[in-house]
Amino acid sequence: MNIDWAALASVFGVSLVVTIALVGLFTLGIIGLAKQVPTAQGGGPSVLARSGAYACFGLCAAAVAYGIYLIVV
Amino acid sequence: MEHITLLLAIVVVTALVFDFTNGFHDTANAMATTISTGALKPKTAVAMSAVLNLVGAFLSVEVAKTISGGIINENGLRTEVIFAALVGAILWNLLTWLVGLPSSSSHALFGGLIGAAVMSAGWSSINGGTVVTKVLLPAIAAPLVAGLAALLATKLTYRINRKITDEAQLKSTAKGYRAGQIASAGLVSLAHGTNDAQKTMGIITLALVTGGVLAPGSNPPVWVIASAGIAIALGTYLGGWRIIRTMGSGLTDLRPPQGFAAQTSAATVILASSHLGFSLSTTQSCSGAVMGAGLGRKGGVVRWSTATRMFVAWGLTLPAAGLIGAGSEFLTKQGPWGVGVVAVLLVAGSAAIWLLSRRKPVDHTNVNAPDDEPAGVVTTAMAAVSPPPIGSAVPDLKTTIPAPAPTAGTPGDPARPATV
Numbered sequence: 001m002n003i004d005w006a007a008l009a010s011v012f013g014v015s016l017v018v019t020i021a022l023v024g025l026f027t028l029g030i031i032g033l034a035k036q037v038p039t040a041q042g043g044g045p046s047v048l049a050r051s052g053a054y055a056c057f058g059l060c061a062a063a064v065a066y067g068i069y070l071i072v073v
Numbered sequence: 074m075e076h077i078t079l080l081l082a083i084v085v086v087t088a089l090v091f092d093f094t095n096g097f098h099d100t101a102n103a104m105a106t107t108i109s110t111g112a113l114k115p116k117t118a119v120a121m122s123a124v125l126n127l128v129g130a131f132l133s134v135e136v137a138k139t140i141s142g143g144i145i146n147e148n149g150l151r152t153e154v155i156f157a158a159l160v161g162a163i164l165w166n167l168l169t170w171l172v173g174l175p176s177s178s179s180h181a182l183f184g185g186l187i188g189a190a191v192m193s194a195g196w197s198s199i200n201g202g203t204v205v206t207k208v209l210l211p212a213i214a215a216p217l218v219a220g221l222a223a224l225l226a227t228k229l230t231y232r233i234n235r236k237i238t239d240e241a242q243l244k245s246t247a248k249g250y251r252a253g254q255i256a257s258a259g260l261v262s263l264a265h266g267t268n269d270a271q272k273t274m275g276i277i278t279l280a281l282v283t284g285g286v287l288a289p290g291s292n293p294p295v296w297v298i299a300s301a302g303i304a305i306a307l308g309t310y311l312g313g314w315r316i317i318r319t320m321g322s323g324l325t326d327l328r329p330p331q332g333f334a335a336q337t338s339a340a341t342v343i344l345a346s347s348h349l350g351f352s353l354s355t356t357q358s359c360s361g362a363v364m365g366a367g368l369g370r371k372g373g374v375v376r377w378s379t380a381t382r383m384f385v386a387w388g389l390t391l392p393a394a395g396l397i398g399a400g401s402e403f404l405t406k407q408g409p410w411g412v413g414v415v416a417v418l419l420v421a422g423s424a425a426i427w428l429l430s431r432r433k434p435v436d437h438t439n440v441n442a443p444d445d446e447p448a449g450v451v452t453t454a455m456a457a458v459s460p461p462p463i464g465s466a467v468p469d470l471k472t473t474i475p476a477p478a479p480t481a482g483t484p485g486d487p488a489r490p491a492t493v
Contacts, residue, residue: 003206007351008214014345016222019338023226026333027233030249034234034242060253067260067340070348071267072132 022063029056080409081284083416084152085277087159089304092273094166095178096126096308099269101316102175102339102359103261106366108440109321110332112251112258115312115437121255122262123310129266130274130302144183144207145190146198152283153405153412154189155276160419161185161398165390167426173315173323173435174386177354178269183208184394191395192402204391207352212387215342215353216361223338223362227369230330250329257336264343265355266305273301314435319383320360322441325367325375335359335366357387 032053035046077085103125104118113121162178162185169176183204190198237246274293281287287294321327327335339355339362346353360383367375401418404411 002202003210004351007349008210011342011346011349011351011353012214012218014349015218015338015342016225018345019222019226019334019341020229022341023230023334023337024233026249026253026337027230027330030246030253031234031237033249034237034245037239037241037245060256064256064260067344068263070344071129071260071264 018063022060025056026060029053029060032056077286078284080152080156080412081280081286083412084156084159084280084284087156087163087416087419088273088276088280089300091159091163091166091178091182091276092270092301092304093308093311094163094170095269095273096123096305097311097313098166098170098175098178098308098316099265099356100309100313101320102355103258103265104312105317105319105321105359106327106332106336106363107254107258108317109327110251110254110329111441112254112329112332115314115317115440118258119310119312119437121259123306125259125262126266126270126309127302127306129263130270130305131298132263133267133271144200144203145186146194146200147279150190150279150283151193152280154186154193154402155280155283156412157189157192157401157405157415158182158185158398159276160401160415161188161394161396163419164397164422164426165394167423168393169386169390170313170315171426171430172382172386173319174383175316175320175356175360176383176386176390177212177356179272179354180208180212180387180390181394182272184391185398187391188395188398188400189402192399193406208391211346211351211353212357214351215346215357216364218346218353218361219338219342219358220361220365220368222342223335223365224369226334226338227331227366230334231370234330247329250333254329254333254336257333257340260340261336261343261355261359262309264340264347266302268347268355270301270305273304274298277301312437314437314440315430318435318440319379320363323376323379324360324363324383325373327363327366328370331366331370331373334369335362338362338365 030053032049035049100119100122103122104113107113108115108118112118159182162181165176165181165184166178169181187199187204234246237243274297277297278287278291278293281297282289282291325331339359342353342358342362343355346358364375364380367373401415404415404418
């Protein structure tokens with residue numbers, strides 16, 4: 001019996017890091033967009049928040065594209 | 074496609090039926106959280122998953138060369154053995170669907186193959202070490218990896234957005250979470266179509282090779298690829314609503330951020346594991362991710378009674394499908410009439426399970442509803458008084474299926490009446 005511990009460990013590590021990074025990025029993105037919504041305490045459109053949000057979504061989209069690439073190839 | 078014998082035709086049809094059950098058994102993996110958090114309407118979700126499954130089936134060029142990944146010795150495997158293995162896998166898939174428990178379709182297939190191969194050629198046809206490394210270890214690792222990732226991701230996402238309290242802003246973030254969830258669910262569907270439809274293509278191709286129709290080592294013909302893709306997509310579209318209910322709202326109550334974290338973790342684990350050469354079961358990764366996300370929210374709970382029943386089903390998958398596979402192989406060994414008997418038993422068993430499922434149908438209209446009720450005094454009392462539906466069902470099926478009764482039939486379990 002030959003258990004590939006290294007592969008298992010790398011699956012563990014990569015999954016943890018990628019999941020947390022993606023969820024974190026995406027959350028930052030949707031918060032950036034949510035800040036555009038005017039509230040009772042003020043707030044409202046800000047170019048910085050919006051472009052930051054789009055940058056986050058862009059990175060997430062790149063990750064999804066890489067995922068599709070992994071499935072196809 | 075010159076001389077397809079009757080036996081070969083039966084095997085091809087059975088393989089497509091397995092593919093179909095695989096589809097509706099595993100819809101939950103991709104779509105359960107999407108449906109329970111309301112990101113997509115149930116029918117839309119299964120339609121999207123079905124289309125992606127179909128696309129996935131055609132996407133990959135790397136078609137499965139072995140059906141068992143080295144667990145059994147496939148040289149000289151007779152067509153009847155493949156048939157018996159499929160019967161075991163199908164019946165176990167249907168039975169776990171009836172009780173609404175997510176379990177791995179691949180493990181059911183492995184179990185059926187092991188049982189049938191042992192009955193046909195003895196224990197030497199099994200590679201015990203590979204069973205441990207390809208089935209048992211991943212079964213423990215998958216939910217842990219996916220669960221931990223989902224747990225931490227859920228904590229993180231709740232921490233980042235804890236300052237968002239305004240009503241309008243919350244609405245905006247909920248919309249964002251739903252979109253993210255749909256994207257990761259799509260990835261899971263696509264990966265599922267590629268992996269699992271290919272498995273069926275591999276089986277049919279292997280059967281055609283053993284039957285002498287195809288030359289050894291040839292690629293599957295187009296009709297095999299197309300029919301396998303269509304069978305899995307149809308199964309997915311039918312929707313295994315019972316399993317979706319368990320996974321989406323039975324294990325824990327998911328909110329959009331949790332659903333997003335769970336689905337992203339599942340998609341990442343599935344892709345990372347198949348890419349890094351340590352394949353983990355889709356079903357087990359998804360269930361683990363859902364539980365992890367459930368624990369990640371403050372005040373979130375996992376219904377351990379449901380989770381325990383699911384774990385038991387995972388443990389039983391290999392031996393149960395193996396026993397059915399071995400029994401079927403015992404009959405098919407007797408000659409053509411045995412194959413006929415097994416085919417009749419398969420149809421009868423499937424029909425019986427389907428009829429039992431009609432007693433308490435679960436479909437797209439009630440997939441989210443009743444599980445949300447907390448188990449009150451009335452529910453518990455009713456559960457104690459009335460015999461649980463599956464308890465009365467088991468004796469009818471005892472001849473073909475090892476009873477999951479000890480775990481499923483506990484009358485005091487308040488989650489039972491709602492989930493079955």
